[in-house]
Amino acid sequence: MPMMEILNFSLSSKQTKSTVRKLKVDVYGIDVQINEKIQITVAGSHRVVLTFNDPNDMAPKAEFRWRVPSQLIPNPGFRFEQWPNHLLYIFNQPRIRNLVFDGVPCIQDLLSFRRTFDKFQSLTIHSTCPDHVAQEVLNNFRPKNKLVLKKHMPDIDHYITSNLDEIHMKTIIELDQLLIMNSNLISIRTPKFSSRDMNRFLKLWIAGSNRNLEVLGIVFESPPGLEMNKVLKGISHENVPDDVGRKFTDWRIERLSWVVYGGINIRRRGDGAIATIKYVADNRIFYMYVSPS
Known part of the structure; x- marks a missing residue:
């Protein structure tokens, strides 16, 4: 079943959501990238990227592997935090794999946004993050396994x-x-x-x-x-x-x-x-x- 059909089917009802979970689709992890937009990537043999260009518009554009045209997925009434939770559930993932900040975030209230993610394995802060944003992210987002800092x-x-x-850092330390x-x-x-x-x-x-x-x-x-x-x-x-x-x-x-x-x-x-x-x-x-x- 193509990924677009899998996603749309999972959004139809609680029963179809459970049915998709039982399919055990081959997925390696779910990553979230934050800059002027938000992207959720489902990484696996059926890779898909959901892009939210406006935090107030929760109908994402879905981009697929192998030249499948991008498509809009209708929002079933989700707030943003319900999207990652839905994907984690249907793809049998215990937590977000990678959380990446690589620019000026489109989200103003990062502390409230933090509550969206109960647990995540890895946090990456790129050099393109403004200093005050990087420090706020570092203060409020605590990964379970891995930290990657690409700026001082x-x-x-x-x-x-x-x-x-794991700790990976490009910084001045004593x-x-x-x-x-x-x-x-x-x-x-x-x-x-x-x-x-x-x-x-x-x-x-x-x-x-x-x-x-x-x-x-x-x-x-x-x-x-x-x-x-x-x-x-x-x-x-x-x-x-x-x-x-x-x-x-x-x-x-x-x-x-x-x-x-x-x-x-x-x-x-x-x-x-x-x-x-x-x-x-x-x-x-x-x-x-x-x-x-």
């Missing part, structure tokens, strides 16, 4: 200590902020850290900081790159030959894994966890992969 945000301490699975992050995956683009900072970080990791960390990636935006003799000063380490690989299991999906070849191994005191350090691109990109002993 001065007040992030309450977020980086909130046990998110080393002390990195040391209090509790995430499994941390990805940072920053001009801030020096070789001496990274040496201190590794020594504190060996002593027991960042115990949840499994993957760390840092891109240093301001040259020069790291001086590895300073990064490793006073640290017991082992150089791994380039043809020797270590397998790491993805903590998010156990059946997935990857192999890291070469690098430098260091060991944490106490539990014996091993971190493999890799640096590339003239030492301006630093990776650290952690596995149990």
